[in-house]
Amino acid sequence: MQLFEVVTVEQAWGLLRPHLSPAVPREEWVPLERARQRIAARELVARLPVPAFTRSTVDGFAVRARETFGASESLPAILRVAGEVHMGQPAPGLPGAAALRIPTGGMLPLEADAVVMVEDTEEPGDGCVWIHRPVAPGDNLVRAGEDLEAGQPLLPAGSRLSPAALGALAACGWSEVPVREKLRVAVLSTGDEIVPPGRPLGPGQVHDINGPALTLLLEEDGACASYLGIVVDEADIVRDALSRALDHDLVLVSGGSSVGGRDVVARVISGLGRPGVLCHGLALKPGKPTLVAAVDGKAVLGLPGHPLSAQVVYRVLARQALAWAQGARYAGRPVVRHPVTRGLASRPGREEYIPCALEHDGRGTVARPLLGKSALISTLARAEGLIHIPLDVGGHAAGEMVEVILL
Amino acid sequence: MQLFEVVTVEQAWGLLRPHLSPAVPREEWVPLERARQRIAARELVARLPVPAFTRSTVDGFAVRARETFGASESLPAILRVAGEVHMGQPAPGLPGAAALRIPTGGMLPLEADAVVMVEDTEEPGDGCVWIHRPVAPGDNLVRAGEDLEAGQPLLPAGSRLSPAALGALAACGWSEVPVREKLRVAVLSTGDEIVPPGRPLGPGQVHDINGPALTLLLEEDGACASYLGIVVDEADIVRDALSRALDHDLVLVSGGSSVGGRDVVARVISGLGRPGVLCHGLALKPGKPTLVAAVDGKAVLGLPGHPLSAQVVYRVLARQALAWAQGARYAGRPVVRHPVTRGLASRPGREEYIPCALEHDGRGTVARPLLGKSALISTLARAEGLIHIPLDVGGHAAGEMVEVILL
Numbered sequence: 157m158q159l160f161e162v163v164t165v166e167q168a169w170g171l172l173r174p175h176l177s178p179a180v181p182r183e184e185w186v187p188l189e190r191a192r193q194r195i196a197a198r199e200l201v202a203r204l205p206v207p208a209f210t211r212s213t214v215d216g217f218a219v220r221a222r223e224t225f226g227a228s229e230s231l232p233a234i235l236r237v238a239g240e241v242h243m244g245q246p247a248p249g250l251p252g253a254a255a256l257r258i259p260t261g262g263m264l265p266l267e268a269d270a271v272v273m274v275e276d277t278e279e280p281g282d283g284c285v286w287i288h289r290p291v292a293p294g295d296n297l298v299r300a301g302e303d304l305e306a307g308q309p310l311l312p313a314g315s316r317l318s319p320a321a322l323g324a325l326a327a328c329g330w331s332e333v334p335v336r337e338k339l340r341v342a343v344l345s346t347g348d349e350i351v352p353p354g355r356p357l358g359p360g361q362v363h364d365i366n367g368p369a370l371t372l373l374l375e376e377d378g379a380c381a382s383y384l385g386i387v388v389d390e391a392d393i394v395r396d397a398l399s400r401a402l403d404h405d406l407v408l409v410s411g412g413s414s415v416g417g418r419d420v421v422a423r424v425i426s427g428l429g430r431p432g433v434l435c436h437g438l439a440l441k442p443g444k445p446t447l448v449a450a451v452d453g454k455a456v457l458g459l460p461g462h463p464l465s466a467q468v469v470y471r472v473l474a475r476q477a478l479a480w481a482q483g484a485r486y487a488g489r490p491v492v493r494h495p496v497t498r499g500l501a502s503r504p505g506r507e508e509y510i511p512c513a514l515e516h517d518g519r520g521t522v523a524r525p526l527l528g529k530s531a532l533i534s535t536l537a538r539a540e541g542l543i544h545i546p547l548d549v550g551g552h553a554a555g556e557m558v559e560v561i562l563l
Numbered sequence: 564m565q566l567f568e569v570v571t572v573e574q575a576w577g578l579l580r581p582h583l584s585p586a587v588p589r590e591e592w593v594p595l596e597r598a599r600q601r602i603a604a605r606e607l608v609a610r611l612p613v614p615a616f617t618r619s620t621v622d623g624f625a626v627r628a629r630e631t632f633g634a635s636e637s638l639p640a641i642l643r644v645a646g647e648v649h650m651g652q653p654a655p656g657l658p659g660a661a662a663l664r665i666p667t668g669g670m671l672p673l674e675a676d677a678v679v680m681v682e683d684t685e686e687p688g689d690g691c692v693w694i695h696r697p698v699a700p701g702d703n704l705v706r707a708g709e710d711l712e713a714g715q716p717l718l719p720a721g722s723r724l725s726p727a728a729l730g731a732l733a734a735c736g737w738s739e740v741p742v743r744e745k746l747r748v749a750v751l752s753t754g755d756e757i758v759p760p761g762r763p764l765g766p767g768q769v770h771d772i773n774g775p776a777l778t779l780l781l782e783e784d785g786a787c788a789s790y791l792g793i794v795v796d797e798a799d800i801v802r803d804a805l806s807r808a809l810d811h812d813l814v815l816v817s818g819g820s821s822v823g824g825r826d827v828v829a830r831v832i833s834g835l836g837r838p839g840v841l842c843h844g845l846a847l848k849p850g851k852p853t854l855v856a857a858v859d860g861k862a863v864l865g866l867p868g869h870p871l872s873a874q875v876v877y878r879v880l881a882r883q884a885l886a887w888a889q890g891a892r893y894a895g896r897p898v899v900r901h902p903v904t905r906g907l908a909s910r911p912g913r914e915e916y917i918p919c920a921l922e923h924d925g926r927g928t929v930a931r932p933l934l935g936k937s938a939l940i941s942t943l944a945r946a947e948g949l950i951h952i953p954l955d956v957g958g959h960a961a962g963e964m965v966e967v968i969l970l
Contacts, residue, residue, distance in 0.1 A: 189778060209766060242767075244767050245756075310941060319775075320874060323773070323874075326760035326772050348651040353733035358653075361615075361651050369726045369727060372596065533717075533731045533734045537732075
């Protein structure tokens with residue numbers, strides 16, 4: 157078998173990226189109510205000015221500002237109340253020396269240039285309003301188009317559509333939006349010892365963790381994931397399964413990729429098409445036995461069988477590949493910085509990720525590393541983040557700020 | 564109309580909580596692959612020991628540790644290779660003065676108590692292995708049940724099931740899990756000026772933002788949300804719509820709840836059942852005109868019509884209500900702490916939330932407040948977090964740490 161040098165995550169990403177297809181402009185139009193967390197296929201602009209008309213920001217009286225100049229508690233400006241603005245209806249005209257009652261959000265009459273807050277007025281009951289404080293033109297209103305002019309960019313292409321962003325799009329006249337089609341991703345688990353969740357275990361057998369967990373992560377990240385099941389480490393069977401998987405846009409196969417007697421996946425990939433394996437081994441802990449490959453324009457990632465390693469590689473490489481192939485502007489979850497509760501040693505020359513809990517210590521949030529070789533599954537269940545120790549850093553002292561990827 | 568005192572968010576929550584039904588133990592069993600972000604209905608324990616058998620953590624040779632004691636480069640321990648452990652199969656027996664070849668994850672034979680890493684061995688080709696370094700009992704293996712004993716708690720009741728947690732459950736023998744039934748939440752928008760997204764606007768009309776945005780937020784938070792549409796501010800129509808909405812577990816109605824001429828919702832609620840309105844007005848900016856009510860055991864939240872206010876009240880009150888009623892251990896998104904880029908003034912005696920972007924300034928993440936009265940919709944689209952200024956704080960100086968709710 158061919159031996160590969162260990163490469164950094166950044167180098168691996170550089171090798172993989174040309175084989176992803178960011179330019180494939182498959183878009184579909186979906187109603188706002190089904191577009192949550194989808195990726196905008198193009199720049200989305202305001203289709204209408206926002207607000208669409210000049211609106212009051214208070215309950216009060218629409219006026220010509222100059223008619224209130226000099227008003228005071230002792231010498232109020234007195235204007236006739238000529239009518240009322242109703243929500244959702246065109247504003248009536250505003251005659252001279254008059255005011256119109258207006259609710260918050262009501263449409264200003266063309267002739268008005270300010271609103272007097274109801275708190276600064278008094279109504280003696282004779283059809284007039286006494287104004288105790290002057291307003292300047294523009295007071296207590298938002299002009300048509302002041303937030304967004306029609307045609308003004310609201311969200312760049314590749315934006316992930318949050319509920320708030322979708323609300324903003326609704327306000328700008330959108331009811332359907334053009335989004336990227338979901339990327340179709342195949343998930344395969346390999347290993348002679350792996351059995352599906354729920355199946356009774358024989359001696360030496362373990363349940364498939366990576367298949368279900370990766371499928372769920374992909375769905376969370378907006379892909380259309382297909383779990384193709386478990387294949388044993390035999391070349392013919394792996395070849396059949398991978399051939400089927402290559403009908404998808406991207407393939408994640410876990411297990412079977414550690415450098416040893418079990419490099420079936422690597423050999424099969426090299427036989428399936430060009431260029432085959434791009435690198436095999438990352439300067440990453442956990443996650444070293446990772447295989448990065450491409451077959452005739454389709455990217456294939458071989459993730460380690462070890463569940464924590466598979467999660468780490470998913471987050472540093474697969475999620476990035478997914479975001480890139482979907483044309484998303486940035487990948488996934490926010491990265492935050494918190495002090496770490498204890499010292500962490502690392503070897504310069506490789507990146508390291510350490511699962512952690514996020515706790516409050518009275519002053520703020522701190523990252524508590526979850527260590528211990530054997531607490532793998534319980535750690536997976538409890539971890540809230542992954543502490544990142546970069547390639548060229550030898551570790552962190554207790555109390556130092558560390559970067560945490562939120563899980 | 565009845566006037567209500569402004570109460571704090573905490574007081575409002577205290578008034579509302581008794582009317583939610585946390586005890587309703589409606590659970591359903593769903594397969595792992597459909598349980599993402601659902602709430603565990605009970606404590607979930609390991610159904611199997613993890614690992615289920617003693618496993619090697621390296622590629623190497625399973626041995627009795629004592630047979631390697633004293634081994635060195637110059638004087639290796641020499642053991643016969645009696646066979647091989649195959650993945651997913653029971654381990655063969657281990658005769659004395661012998662070793663078994665074992666892959667990472669392979670099952671240890673009963674007689675073995677350690678594994679020698681392949682890197683510390685040499686095979687001269689005569690059926691023996693030369694061991695250059697001694698191992699102690701327990702080296703390079705994980706004992707059966709070392710991570711989790713069968714019956715040991717893995718996740719407490721009320722846990723939100725992440726992909727990683729679901730992977731861990733798969734490893735512990737679960738294929739279906741008992742989760743809380745989704746809470747059924749009705750969403751209503753009120754206002755004479757509101758029209759559905761996509762409908763052409765007449766003068767004075769605006770598109771419904773809150774209906775779609777709240778529905779999407781509820782789905783993101785794991786509820787089953789029903790958008791019941793827009794109702795005009797007329798008592799009979801609001802009463803009909805609210806009666807239908809009360810078939811659900813929780814009702815969110817936005818707009819129509821500011822203290823002014825438009826308190827139709829408050830009056831209607833008081834007529835629908837007991838106890839009716841619990842409070843009307845929060846010590847919260849934005850979000851003051853919020854109505855908290857309960858009708859015959861169903862909670863009703865009247866959110867402000869202003870979209871940013873509605874989002875804030877959703878996050879401080881509705882999400883908490885949702886989590887409580889679903890029996891979730893904690894509500895929603897993580898809160899992080901970052902330095903703020905500029906000074907922020909606040910009035911002690913009310914909580915304040917300010918939308919912000921999260922940026923990197925070279926040393927770490929900083930929260931940049933998004934201010935400006937008129938940039939409402941564009942701010943909604945761009946905000947990544949909400950800076951929280953607590954009730955009793957008068958503001959923050961530039962550079963001070965602030966609490967940010969991630970959006």
